[in-house]
Amino acid sequence: QVQLQESGPGLVDPSQTLSLTCTVSGGSMLSGDHYWTWIRHHPDKGLEWIGYIKASGSAYYNPSLRSRVTLSADPSKSQFSLNVHSVTAADTAIYYCARDGAFCTGDCQEDAFDIWGQGSLVTVTS
Amino acid sequence: DIQMTQSPSTLSASVGDRVTITCRASQNIRSWLAWYQLKPGKAPKLLLFKASSLDDEVPSRFSGSGSGTEFTLTISSLQPDDFATYFCQQYSGFPCSFGQGTTLELK
Numbered sequence: 001q002v003q004l005q006e007s008g009p010g011l012v013d014p015s016q017t018l019s020l021t022c023t024v025s026g027g028s029m030l031s032g033d034h035y036w037t038w039i040r041h042h043p044d045k046g047l048e049w050i051g052y053i054k055a056s057g058s059a060y061y062n063p064s065l066r067s068r069v070t071l072s073a074d075p076s077k078s079q080f081s082l083n084v085h086s087v088t089a090a091d092t093a094i095y096y097c098a099r100d101g102a103f104c105t106g107d108c109q110e111d112a113f114d115i116w117g118q119g120s121l122v123t124v125t126s
Numbered sequence: 127d128i129q130m131t132q133s134p135s136t137l138s139a140s141v142g143d144r145v146t147i148t149c150r151a152s153q154n155i156r157s158w159l160a161w162y163q164l165k166p167g168k169a170p171k172l173l174l175f176k177a178s179s180l181d182d183e184v185p186s187r188f189s190g191s192g193s194g195t196e197f198t199l200t201i202s203s204l205q206p207d208d209f210a211t212y213f214c215q216q217y218s219g220f221p222c223s224f225g226q227g228t229t230l231e232l233k
Contacts, residue, residue, distance in 0.1 A: 004169075041164075046130075047213055047224035062221045096170065103175040103217070104158070110222035112160035112215060114181060116169040 002027040004097045006120035012091075013126055018084040020120055022097030029055045029075040035100040036073060036080045037113060040093040048093075049110075052100070053080055087124045094119040128152055128216050132225030138233040139204055147199045147228045149214035154194050158218035161190055161199045164211045164227075173212075174199070204230075 008020035022036070029036065035052035042048065051061040053071040061069050065084070073080040084091055101114030129152040139145050149159065157177040164170045172181045174190040177197055187202040201208055209232055214225040 046226040047215070049222050049224070064221075098170075101172065101175065101181075103160070103179075105176075106158075107156065108158040108218050109220040110158075110217035112172060112175045112217050113170075114172045114175075116171075118167065118169045 002099065002115050004099065004115060004117035006095060006097050006117045008120055008122070010121055010123060012087055012122060012124050014088055014124055015086055018082075018087050018091060018095075018122055018124070020082045020095050020097075020122070022080050022082075022117060024078040024080075024099075029073065029078055029080070032102070034102070035060075035111065037098040037100065038071065038082045039096045039098055039113070041096070041119070042090075042093045050082065050084075050095075089124050092122065092124045094121050096120075127221060128155065128219045128223050130214055130216055130223050130225040132212075132214055132228050134228060135226065136229045136231060138231050140233045141204050141206055143204045145201050145204060145230065147212055147214075147230075149192075149197045149199070149225050151195045151197075151216055151218075153219075155216045155218035157193045158216060159190075159192070159197050160215045160217065161188075162213045162215065163208075164213065170213075201230075 037052040038050040053059040059071040068085045070083040097117045098113040099115040100111035104111045131150045159177045160175045161173045178190045211229045
């Protein structure tokens with residue numbers, strides 16, 4: 001069974017780059033045609049989809065974050081990564097990696113997520 | 127972008143109660159709606175997809191209904207493990223979007 005685990009620094013200085021990695025275990029990133037996804041949960045706010053990347057390297061970003069986010073994937077290491085540039089306190093959140101469950105079977109443009117990591121709290125502070 | 131509005135934001139209930147959470151979309155999303163359960167320090171859990179389809183190993187006390195712009199998540203008889211935060215998510219349009227969450231707390 002596929003499992004995901006986030007890793008990376010818990011503290012980031014303002015204006016620097018937040019970097020997280022998600023390690024995939026129990027299966028290959030190359031199996032199926034999945035979207036390897038990042039989502040964050042702000043304190044006292046809802047969840048926000050950041051973007052996703054396919055094993056081929058094609059990436060799609062939330063337009064609200066597109067200018068500051070870079071996703072990458074290394075299927076040979078079973079990892080995909082998130083970089084958020086020029087961070088501020090507003091980027092403080094729990095960051096989750098996730099995988100789509102291929103539930104979009106009709107006229108939908110996105111998908112639901114059936115496998116998630118446990119989350120990584122990142123605090124932006126000096 | 128499609129906005130998702132959940133209500134209530136907090137719900138106090140007791141073990142054995144039947145509870146309902148509502149999620150409204152700012153435009154027609156057909157049945158492309160999922161529900162998740164979040165607990166601190168744990169991986170979020172998918173409960174339902176396509177508005178009413180139960181994910182694997184999700185107890186049958188959870189059910190979902192609705193289509194278009196209004197949806198509900200119902201827990202028929204609350205169990206101690208159900209006290210958590212619940213989110214809806216639309217995956218009809220790009221980007222996907224989530225509700226603000228409903229925290230289910232013990233009365």
